[in-house]
Amino acid sequence: MPKTTAASTATQDAPITGAIPKRKNVMGRQVSYVTFDGPEPDAGSTIEFTAINGIAYRATVADSVTVDGKVTCELSDGPHVATK
């Protein structure tokens, strides 16, 4: 069961699976995103997700938006491979 860190502002209630990490070049700055099926985490929270390649990652959410049930989170840190 994924856990949030002490710095989190929201609890991750359920495992996030099938997530798709992406990175965009925004005005010369590399910005990481992850897309998955909701719910939407709060800004500042730390999430763990299993990507479609089967690897578990951990990341900190900067901002989120939900469109048609798909959540896209901009990340302020990570994703990093989650080590147990």
Add this chain to the structure above:
Amino acid sequence: MTLAIRPTADVTISIVATAPATVDETGYEALTGFSEISGADNLGELGPMKETGNFTPIKGSQQFYRTIRTASAFDMSPADLPADAGQIACKAAFDADNGTEAETVTILVEDAAGYKTYFRTLITKFARQYGGAADLQVRNISFQPDPSTFVEVTP
């Protein structure tokens, strides 16, 4: 019909020392910490190829067949920028001991539309070139990609 051509201008090449967790789009897209190699002047051909062999029978025409997958080495000569994070990362990989994990780096080449090419590569040359009085000092960097690690990503 207008062709969706993509100019090479503003294509960037970036480097990170870490390897992806999986050598696929997801693994590469989850990597962070890329540093642009500033001042790149030319990027050439990036991708795998198959070498060919041939067999010439006494009777009949020569036959060609595909053999191993390989990748061409390529060079570029950016302006020599000793404080540039990307060039510093290239130097670190070049200086790493042979056979160590640190000698192989991940490269991202991306155009303004978001088309990307990722691969893992050795850095086989990191040399300053002075030239003559009318020349700029440039940094000749040679790459030998691992042919099994190329992944192209569309936006």
